[in-house]
Amino acid sequence: MQSWIPFPDSASTFAGQVDALYFYLVGITIFFTTLISVALIFFVIRFRRRLPFEIPRPIAGSIKLESLWTIIPFFIAMSIFVWGATVYFSQYSPPKDALEVYVVGKQWMWKFQHVTGQREINELHVPVGRKIKLVMTTEDVIHSFFVPAFRTKMDVVPGKYTYMWFDATKPGRYHLFCAEYCGTNHSGMGGWIVVMQPAEYDNWLAGNLNQESPVAAGQRLFTETLGCASCHKEDGTGGRGPALMGLLGSTVRLEGGQTVVADEGYIRESIINPRAKLVAGFQPIMPTFQGQVSEEQLLQLLTYIKSLSPGKSSGLETTAPARSNNPQTGPATPEAAGATSLGAQRSNPVGSTPPRATGGTAGAPGQATPSQRNGNNPR
């Protein structure tokens, strides 16, 4: 892009924050480098050796000076620490109202699935001014999801879910890199994040509808392919296995008296290794599904199970009103059929943003996404 200015594009709300911290540090570095260099050069010239065997007067040191150059750098360091931690916390605390996208890394490609079912490889389309939360895992080794223009990255770790989020501020195509070395074609494991105007994004979504949504796919796995429903019941009421209705975010009492909060990691573990955290009052009869479900299928199961917990799952609930109130979304998605069969308590996850004027008018009713995004673009 701007090949002769060695500075990255800025296209997310983090860019301004990270750049400000960067320039603060650059300033401090220039100050101290200049201070020391000037002192060094001045001393080296001013006090150069004039006679071969001169012996300068020894100076023992000074507690005052030592305290000064211990305490001042300490306070500067603390200011950087606090600032850095503040930015970090905002980078790694995904907001509740973000739109979820599921990401599976694999040697050497990125696979994406939108909540509305659209699948992509090595290219992710997102709307501008909308908070996007990525739920990520990998089928093999550690990868790292890095978008320089967004100033954020997160490792993608096998065996667990990691999360990152961003709020793109400028339409365009931005590099996606794998930042954690992952083998032969590591440098080829890249792609593009395509940030689109909301209307274009809705068109794009509408043009890629003939794919099953993750909730519907998860439901099919649950009821048919894997037969989970024979014990856990499709309506979520449970049977030989624990009820899954309202599970996400609830506190589960385990065999042996301990309790655990049922987050995504817990649900994942309970599918892969059911006996690790056995729910109190149930027999250890569930077989392991390790090796029988792919990471993508696990994510689909997870979204299905999350859909049984309306009001708990972040991305799903808040996006629902956006869809139902939004005529631009186009025809009903296949997912909708699956969802409605489960009753009204299920939310309909659709990832579309109502079109917004550039000035930042309010979003659709019920839409939790703040709309002031457009005024927030740092460059």
Next chain:
Amino acid sequence: MQTTAVESFEPVTPVGGRVNYLNARYGIKSWLLTKDHKRIALLYLGSITIFFLLGGIYALAIRLELLTPQGDLVESNTYNKLFTQHGILMIFFFLIPSIPAVLGNFLVPVMIGAKDLAFPRINLLSWYIYIIAAIFTIWALLSGGVDTGWTFYAPYSSTYSNSYVLLAGVGIFINGFSSILTGLNFIVTIHTMRAPGMTWFRLPLFIWSHYATSLIMILGTPVIAITVLLLALERVAHIGIFDPKLGGDPVLFQHMFWFYSHPAVYIMILPSMGVISELIANFSRKNIFGYSFVAFSSIAIAVFGFLVWGHHMFTSSQSIYAGMVFSFLSFAVAIPSAVKVFNWTATLFQGSISYDTPMLYALAFIGLFLIGGMTGLFLAAMGLDVHVHDTYFVVAHFHYVMVGGALMGYLGGLHYWWPKISGRMYPEGWGRFAALVIFVGFNLTFFPQFLLGYMGMPRRYHAYAEEFQVLNVMSSAGASILGTGVLIPMIYFIWSMRYGRVAPANPWMLPGLEWRTASPPPTENFVVTPVVTWEAYEFAPPEELQVIGKFEPGDRPDHPIAEV
């Protein structure tokens, strides 16, 4: 005790005319079975130089590949092996042993007035262990190489890589014991073998920094051995430790790896800081400003250095609160380093500063370490690290610390003590020229990488996006200058061993104990055990800087040889 000869003022004594550690005995056996710490230091010097050259060739191949955005010079698998092997050789087989095993081995006993290290046989053993480790590593390279990156992150290294991870792992495992034994030897020697009058606060700062380094070697190195062992267990026996498919945790590997490998950075930089303290004080003929602050900052770095490993893992999915603690401690550990820089600068004030080659390296060190250290703050700032982690910013940062810091200290120290080690002077003009070339080449190589990193170029990339090319070309151009620069000292050091001006005992007119014995020293270092009556860096007129003992040509042809 006192002799009449002030050797530096007299016509030089021919090296061949006097028995010293180099000519005391001849033959391959006299070297391979030596227990003389000085000869062992030379054995190390030779071996690490080979690895430095090999690692340098890998580095040049990397820079050549990165001249163009396309991966067109070598295949990606080859490229991955190049950077992995560059890292393994440079870190485990050059930088970690460099100053401690060469300069430390040679000088720790001499500078404290001892005849040898506390355990001469263990010292020799540690070199053999190093060589065995090196053989395994070379075996791995010749078999086809390793492609995991020097960080060996699991589960790539434990399950997925098809390269010779196990052999390289065995090499690193074994090499660790060499470090541990060297550290052990130094600690015992410094505690028990100081000459009469050599109190703790009369120790040269070189000794303090080696003491701190030895602490890290002993406490940290076992952890890398355990980590590599667990990795091997998982790779060979499929015992689930790190790979989640086997029930392990990949982030655990990172914790264990960095628990050693972060302190290992201090193993590389602390001895260099010790050298720089010597150079700054001696070449400005001033006692070091705030001696005890500089000494204790080494110990503080060694202790705090163990508590900051998690700053390599801010994006690894470790808890954000853990990240906060690690970030805080990382800023805390920056303070003792800053204290050193301020004290070195203040030492120059009202000094008598010479521009000899070692001093040029010391000044270069301060400038480069300043940038290396300050950019460490960028990486410790969590919000910023999320952006620059695993990019060329990190690559540039640690090269500023390891090459700009550790290598400058090593080269500066080698020049400074070369007259003592070889009995010959290096050519001063060439020395200054090479220092300049290295400084320019280094900055041209690595400064553009900071910009590349902030632009977002990830490290370990065989092919890269086109907008990164300009800076990469600059970096590669710098690498060719840097590569040429480091060859110059190698050539003139070898040349000087035969043709260099014969060095007097005290060519720099300095008070340290190492300058009060002959150049090169006799096998037992001092003919008479010295008694120290002066403070560290207490400069005296030349006539008071007398050689301890008597070294006339043929004076003691039958003097006892320690290595029987």
